[in-house]
Amino acid sequence: MAETKTHLSSGRDATLDLRSFVGEWVVLHDDVVIEHGPDLKAIVEKARAKGIGRPRVLYVEDRDSETVKLGL
Numbered sequence: 001m002a003e004t005k006t007h008l009s010s011g012r013d014a015t016l017d018l019r020s021f022v023g024e025w026v027v028l029h030d031d032v033v034i035e036h037g038p039d040l041k042a043i044v045e046k047a048r049a050k051g052i053g054r055p056r057v058l059y060v061e062d063r064d065s066e067t068v069k070l071g072l
Contacts, residue, residue: 022062027055 016033018026027035027047034052035043047055 018060021060024060026058026060028058
């Protein structure tokens with residue numbers, strides 16, 4: 001399983017393995033996946049219930065078998 005290198009809003013580059021989240025919304029906090037799933041509203045509510053006031057949310061799109069694209 002390949003890893004995806006992404007530039008996070010914290011200004012750091014991080015290598016995250018996101019292939020297991022293809023087709024899902026992902027909440028990141030301190031560069032760690034906190035919640036994930038197909039329902040954006042549900043994962044944001046779960047993240048807020050954990051005390052994350054402004055969750056950073058990404059959608060992991062399956063472009064093809066070799067590439068994973070992140071979109072907001």
